[in-house]
Amino acid sequence: MTAVVVDNVTKVFNQGRSDEVTALSDVELTVGDGEFVSLIGPSGCGKSTLLRLVADLIQPTTGTVTVAGKSADKARRDQDYGIAFQQAGLFEWRTVLRNVELPLELRGLKKAERRAKAEEMLALVGLADFAGHYPAQLSGGMQQRVAIARALAVQPPLLLMDEPFGALDEMTRERLQTELLGICAKTGTSTVFVTHSISEAVFLSTKVVVMSARPGRITASIDVDLPARDEAARQSEKYFEHVTAVRQALRGVPAKSAT
Amino acid sequence: MKFLRSVLPPLVVGVAAIAAWQLTVTLGRIAPFILPAPSAIWAELVEQKQNVWEAGLASGENALIGLVAGAILGVLAAMAASRFRPLAEVSIPFAAFVSALPIIALAPILNNMFEATSSIPRRLVAAIIVFFPVFLNTLRGLREVDPIHQELMHTYAASGWTFARKVRLPGALPYVFTGLRQASSLAVIAAVVAEYFGGLQDGLGSRITSAASFTAYPRAWAFVVGACLLGLAFYLTTLLLERLAMPWRTRLIS
Numbered sequence: 001m002t003a004v005v006v007d008n009v010t011k012v013f014n015q016g017r018s019d020e021v022t023a024l025s026d027v028e029l030t031v032g033d034g035e036f037v038s039l040i041g042p043s044g045c046g047k048s049t050l051l052r053l054v055a056d057l058i059q060p061t062t063g064t065v066t067v068a069g070k071s072a073d074k075a076r077r078d079q080d081y082g083i084a085f086q087q088a089g090l091f092e093w094r095t096v097l098r099n100v101e102l103p104l105e106l107r108g109l110k111k112a113e114r115r116a117k118a119e120e121m122l123a124l125v126g127l128a129d130f131a132g133h134y135p136a137q138l139s140g141g142m143q144q145r146v147a148i149a150r151a152l153a154v155q156p157p158l159l160l161m162d163e164p165f166g167a168l169d170e171m172t173r174e175r176l177q178t179e180l181l182g183i184c185a186k187t188g189t190s191t192v193f194v195t196h197s198i199s200e201a202v203f204l205s206t207k208v209v210v211m212s213a214r215p216g217r218i219t220a221s222i223d224v225d226l227p228a229r230d231e232a233a234r235q236s237e238k239y240f241e242h243v244t245a246v247r248q249a250l251r252g253v254p255a256k257s258a259t
Numbered sequence: 260m261k262f263l264r265s266v267l268p269p270l271v272v273g274v275a276a277i278a279a280w281q282l283t284v285t286l287g288r289i290a291p292f293i294l295p296a297p298s299a300i301w302a303e304l305v306e307q308k309q310n311v312w313e314a315g316l317a318s319g320e321n322a323l324i325g326l327v328a329g330a331i332l333g334v335l336a337a338m339a340a341s342r343f344r345p346l347a348e349v350s351i352p353f354a355a356f357v358s359a360l361p362i363i364a365l366a367p368i369l370n371n372m373f374e375a376t377s378s379i380p381r382r383l384v385a386a387i388i389v390f391f392p393v394f395l396n397t398l399r400g401l402r403e404v405d406p407i408h409q410e411l412m413h414t415y416a417a418s419g420w421t422f423a424r425k426v427r428l429p430g431a432l433p434y435v436f437t438g439l440r441q442a443s444s445l446a447v448i449a450a451v452v453a454e455y456f457g458g459l460q461d462g463l464g465s466r467i468t469s470a471a472s473f474t475a476y477p478r479a480w481a482f483v484v485g486a487c488l489l490g491l492a493f494y495l496t497t498l499l500l501e502r503l504a505m506p507w508r509t510r511l512i513s
Contacts, residue, residue, distance in 0.1 A: 025498045077416045089407030093429040134507040
């Protein structure tokens with residue numbers, strides 16, 4: 001079963017008004033099970049819109065979105081995905097642990113059960129010692145890790161991330177990228193990851209989807225296969241080849257020859 | 260040390276002001292019916308402490324009942340108004356207008372609506388005065404929801420009620436307490452001043468008027484001091500409750 005199928009989707013905002021915008025036009029996207037797909041493109045290319053369509057935060061004007069074999073709406077109701085945004089968006093009145101517990105709470109899990117699961121997730125992102133802290137006591141990077149733990153708490157088959165590391169410094173960013181890969185490998189989660197960093201997209205993804213603006217559409221889809229994804233991989237020739245390929249695709253040079 | 264530095268300056272100024280007051284009254288030979296000396300007020304306060312205490316309890320009870328009732332109504336009304344947008348649009352200008360009126364002026368009318376020994380009119384005035392700051396502040400808090408929180412709750416498929424309980428209400432707590440802080444002092448003022456207009460004569464307000472009408476000015480001032488202390492007690496209790504209700508904020512300070 002495929003994690004996400006976006007079939008011939010067009011999204012028009014403010015339809016029929018003078019400020020009508022076509023955010024996405026004829027988009028086709030498939031994310032296989034366990035795949036890590038990055039959406040990259042200039043701002044205004046609709047990459048976040050595409051992610052939000054998958055999350056059922058907005059509905060397509062035409063076309064269909066299928067998540068885990070169901071309609072996007074049904075998948076959302078079943079909590080078939082976890083989501084993280086650029087801002088951690090933690091609830092400041094809840095401790096770190098209770099933030100991670102929230103999606104489980106809304107699923108109606110028993111207290112002991114959700115506590116155990118939340119603690120497990122916090123351990124996964126390396127914040128077990130901070131369970132009793134309030135979000136305001138944590139650094140930006142730590143807050144983002146809590147947000148990821150929260151997104152993973154229901155152990156969803158799909159993880160949606162909208163520039164989750166965008167507001168972080170380079171060092172923290174690279175550490176969290178490695179952590180995220182480890183988590184995805186451990187849990188077998190499929191991921192759709194929005195970014196505007198080429199290096200981040202290549203390092204993380206099995207597939208990089210390149211988009212262009214006005215109207216937003218997919219211009220290239222580049223498969224990335226790196227033998228390993230560790231610090232050494234960031235220096236490897238293969239890595240830079242893919243970076244170049246993505247960069248050329250973003251500039252509109254035919255990408256196929258580069259890979 | 261830090262505590263000392265924050266407490267010492269106001270304390271010094273306060274003591275200096277009382278000393279200056281004492282000197283002005285005694286050296287300037289100001290008549291006690293214009294301004295009694297602090298020493299005379301203090302002596303009166305010590306002598307009357309049982310009366311001040313009992314009158315304070317009576318006024319305090321009225322203020323407390325008015326505060327609690329007005330605050331509960333204010334929060335509930337704000338919840339209703341935040342849920343139904345048209346209601347908010349009608350009620351906000353209305354509430355802002357009514358809260359600008361001297362509600363205390365209602366006291367004599369309310370006194371006539373109930374029997375002479377009833378405490379209800381004073382409690383009503385306090386409740387009405389408390390209602391508006393709590394309502395307006397809470398409503399503002401309930402309306403200001405982080406858009407990310409809203410989207411997150413949507414992805415969790417949370418119902419409207421769950422959303423209100425888990426996100427809107429806790430998010431509005433700082434605003435509720437801003438309203439309560441204003442309201443706590445207002446409740447005491449309302450309860451005390453409402454007694455000036457008749458009704459049951461057991462509180463600080465009625466003691467102040469009766470002492471003044473007997474030209475016992477130091478005694479009147481002693482009850483005024485009692486009213487000050489009562490207002491302070493209400494305010495500080497609200498501050499304490501605020502800290503207890505929002506531990507994520509106190510932890511930030513410490």
